[in-house]
Amino acid sequence: MYTQSAVTADDQRKKRRRTFGVVAAVLAVVLVLGSVVVWAVNGSSSGEEPEKAAGAPSRLDVRETVEKRPASATGALAFRFSADDMSAGEMYDMPGMWATDRILAKGINRTLLGFEIGTDSVAGDETWSIRFDGPICGTTRRVSVENRTAILFRENADKHALCDRVAFVDLDDGKTVWTKKIPPARVSGKPGAPDTSALQATPSVTLAHATVAVTWGNGTDAYNMDDGKLLWRNKSTNACMHMGAGGGKALLIRLECRDDSKPAGQSAYRIRKVDARTGHTVWTYAVAKNVTDVRLVSSDPAVLAVAAGDVEITDVLSLDEHGRYLATIRVQKGKYVSECVDDVDYLNVENCPTIVVGDGQVFLMSEEQGDLINNANWIVGFDLRTGKTVKKFDSGRDALLYPLRMSGDRLLALRESSDHISPMALMSLDPESGKVTPYLYFDLPSEGWTLTSQTLSDIRVEDGRVFFGSKTASGPEKKTWQWLVVGLESVTRRAESLPMPKTNQDR
Template sequence: MSFGPPPSVYTQSTLAADKARQRRRTWLLGAGAGVVAVALCAGGWLLSSVTDGGASDGTKSSAAPPSPDDIRVDTEKTPSSPEGQMLIDYKEGGLAKTAKGDPVYAPGTWATDKVVAKGITDRIVGLTTAEKGPEKAWTLKLDGKICATSNHITVDGRTAVAVQTRKAQGATPGVCGEVVFFDVDTGRKLWQAKMPAATSATVTNTNLTLVKGTVAVAWGDGSVAYDMKTGKQLWNSTTASQCEDKGFAGGRALLVVENCVEAGDKTYRVEKLDPRTGKSRWTYKLAAGVQDVYLPSSDPPVLAVAAGDSLVTDLITLDGDGRHLATISMNGYDPKCGDRDFGLDYFGVVEHCDGVVVGRTQAYVVSKDNTAVGQAENWIVAFDLRTGRTGRKLDGRSTMPLAPIRMSGDELLVFRRSYSEVEPSAVVSWNPRTGSQRPFLLFGLPADDVGKLGDVGQTDILVEKGRVFFAKRELEAYDKYPTDPVLAVLGIGSAGLNH
């Protein structure tokens, strides 16, 4: 299937420089800011901090209960029994009609206590997690193919996708020009908005994220933010500038990666923005020679940078005011930034580092695979965000690799894949303070699909409300049985879990 023409070659207007960008921050939205620049010797990184006179909220947490617009950060309760049972076995048919070697893309997976939703080309399918009743709860038909998704979902179960513009509007084929905000439990479309001047937005450069009350989208040549409740545009940046928004990271805060052209050289900087106004709170400028930047966490701010290489070489941790804390070498580790779907820059890549999970005080990174016979295939190491020092290590097992999934309170949920018919695959909960681990769910995976289902580079793996879901990002017909439906989503719950 085709997503239309690729984005145009990156060009730069030297006339507008940063003035147009500042116009978004000030003319549209209010007061200017003072600038404080501090040179940092550690790692050669330069910090530029922009403040608005208010106190930073970067490392503070609120004791108030979450609002419906907050981004969901669940702490899982251990199921009463770790013995797993199948809840969902959803298969997608009709794949034999697609061109050979051209997979059906299935971006985006979201789960609540009632439904797991899966994006498939130009629709989203909601599957019930109840033991009884129809497997498919709803289908939301979209006007075009999905271009970008986010892992984030609100406390009350809403999320967004960017899609190709409606054909009826006479748009250029392949342009990703609309945002759809919907309810995951019901499949109801809450609003749909057109992205301004998004003529260069395609599946390879569009990035979407959520932060409290706000949906933000960037596509290189521009960016826009919408109010969650109404779909009303809050701010946008669509004019020529020296720096362009590559993509956002959301969740507890809103960060943006910008690529800039200065004296003919491309450099990067990261800004923290006020989600409601787009105004910059601080700026962290990266040194020359950085090839790419990812944002595995917005709060605490953690940057994954490829310095002098196309692969990520370091994690950079910042405090709540954007000041440098530590630079952590990724030598021997595999943060898996930009690795999804064989390195294709589809559906938004800025937030996705599948080998890294960031907690409030530590980052957990998976090692590169170990090929030594009889030893752990890989392991996960905790790094202190303030000092960069290593903490405890969680070892995998021989032929049973580990993948960090997400935080659950102060513990890390980890998927351990097994190819054995004797020892099951598992999700385990690891306490990095004590080094102890306990089984969360134990289960088997289909032998024909265990390789793809267990690969975080090809499959979304979610843990939600005592259940684990595996959802493929690409669907292809079986070579031997091309007309057979193909497993798309697998859901597993506890045999002792009350539904």
Template sequence: MSFGPPPPPSPSPYTQSTLAVGAREKRRTVFVFGVVLALTAALFAGGWAVWSLTEEKGTARASAAQQPPDAIRETVETVPKTPEGQVAVGWTEKLKEGRSASTKGTWVSGSIAAKSFADVIRGMEIGTAEKKWEIQFAGPLCAVTRHVSVDGRTAVAVPGKRSAKEEHAKGEKGARSERPCDHLAVVDIDSGKKLWEEPLPVGDSGSSSVNVTMTRGTVVASWGRGSAAYDMTTGERLWSDVKARTCNDVGFAGGRGLLALQSCGDSADRLFRVQKVAPRTGRAEWTHRVAEGIESVYLASSEPAVIAVATGDEGVIDYLHSLDDRGRNRATIPLPDRRYVHNCDETFSAEVERCSGVVVGRRQLYMATKPRDMYEPGLTKMPPNEIVAFDLRTGNSVLKFDAKPDRPMYPVRMSGDNVIAYRENAGAALSSVVSLDPETGKERLLLVLPDDADRPSMDLFANDFDIVYERGTVVFGMKEVERQSGEQDEGPQVSLMDGYRSSG
């Protein structure tokens, strides 16, 4: 049993403008097609091309041009010699009964898998699971970014150090988790060095509601009442916006570009707008005004620009919207009946760049459907789900990859023009990582987890853990760990991270 394309989108504040844009694009199709043919002939006659195709193990794979060191990493994965996997890394930690700890942030770079635990980031060597380094901060990490630069740098927001006198005056001794989040730091995952740590110009408004992201050469933080950008290498502040304004920065999305989400007016009559921002200057290059009556907005991708909106009081995401290179609405993708797993509306999170279930490529975006017994009554076993591709130009579903019975799939990230997906073991089969090719509709096996994989119990669709796949290694990292009162069976150890890699 499989689902076809979703019904045409119902009218929304964006639909009419989308249809108009589509009509204009259709009128340009014949002309553009002719230009593309001419350019293609010229390029190949000149003997060069942007992408080079090589044959490896019977498949063509794209080799992207080398990225600069301070760009955000976009690794193109290759097929390993053997997909059979083995345990590569793991970290368990003692936790007192009735306690919980934030473990947000999971990163992989080179031979290191890094994970946070309260006020510590630890780097573990992939293959031996040995601790290679550890960085301790003055308080628990309050914000992280999933982005990693080509040369292995990432950014976190943390509380700054306080003197013993300040600790005593504030009554904060032993309550480090309540300190204001007022510092930004960049760490090198490969070496374990804290490259720099700088104070944020938060004034008296520092809180845990901080957002952090990265784009090429730049780290950006916002805290509801202001924002600031820093040079990724030196830590020099490039710009800041801390003045009281009608519209305030809520958060940013990084990656290839930089998008800002702004909230305008008071909570009773709030409007949202999205801006494309020049990372080094903070100047707005275009502004997209979100329609009135929208309850919340999230940033799924900066380039191509994709936003998610919730129209009702419950904060349920109703639509995704792709924007063009001038900030105009390009296409509307309806999300009916909570059928798709977008993971935008995460509970108790101040982040706006958090639609981990929406994987955005240059022409299409991908989302998984929920296993059907989660939204169809009367079904008892775990039916398959699908990963559906939507065209960013039209908003239409154009392709779907069917999962297998009792083996639901979830998209992880792009790998060139292919999609990396994780297939969960919900039955007798083994869990695996696969590469999905939207051009052919075929999948290729990248990694099979060992049958004795001792992974913690995790719900693939609950958004309570990270999945990172990088150069043949998959790492699962919990976002928060907790040990219930009276929990005696498993003892004081809780699993923070575990990972697997190809044995070939």
């Protein structure tokens, strides 16, 4: 894909790369001025934010990095990946995005590309690439401490081919650690392998300690991270299909079970916690019968997002360490936003980007108040044991606040400017004190505005940088540059790092 970009002559890249350097310089000036506006609303006048201690993780744990406040909160462009050779109507899936301290990795159709951070890139500029036998058909946002992740892909290039392969890849060097074939199951649960993916139960993949877990309909397989050895296989029983898993500190499996008391096509759900290394059941929680969908927001503590009597998420449920019900947080349709993303042909029951769990709370964002520009919202923390509100963080005027992920015991959030005059910001919210600390102020040219959508894009914060990546690449009606991924970092880090390659600045 993008073969034209890979062989484009140097003079065709001059204008774009000169623009990248100019935009970065202009942003540095604009942000110094604009940051005062946001600071006045959300900032703190105190000094350096103290970091709270955390235990050293094992190399085989799932990565849970803690971000540090940069020396300067003024942002600068750290990376961009774009294309200008797509025709009108042309479209490619771009499943998955991951970042390490030096690599930004992005899936494109059947290829995983790894780019050196600090460059302005098109396809062909990648540091490494992995081309799979068929299109990528499943990903997980989870990454091991060693910067490795798992990817599902089809058996061949046919888009209707079975999704029956799993690869464990190293994001730093672009090496495939191992690849395994998984046993596809029919969506109906009947015995025998399906002929095409249209008849296949959609598999999913996630990571837990030292373990890659794949659900495939009639069971769940667990593989050892280091060598791909099959650790265990749990098969479906009692007409329950294994449809999705949630990883991290623990491993939860979502079971869809046939229920003759419900209308045809509707399932009853059970959530099962298993030991990631042995597959032994720790507990099973039977979800209420009126629930039509369940998502696994967190595995430890166990937090579920459910759709009760509706097609959209209506409630968030918390369970204790024994799988017993604790509390319900009502989404209160029209008051809070609790979106879980359904990517076509991918099963990822963990993908609820607007719901974040940590520090004994679940954080939800409110619906925006006001009009398109003069608007505002807030993020509320709810106690997982009682369901009661704990802390509220306001976005301030003409901005919206989106929860992103936990960083230790603090919540990282994106403050998006509605008027595009004041800059956007990456903020750290302390649920204990209520303190709001700005980590990074930045802005994006209009070409990058759509990349900040939590449902249409992937947003990652890693090693002091924030990345926004599109989930699809679509050809424009008229020839123009398509921004596919953009990353930002502190200007002090940009100044301290190696300079932008001369070919990317001065051509």
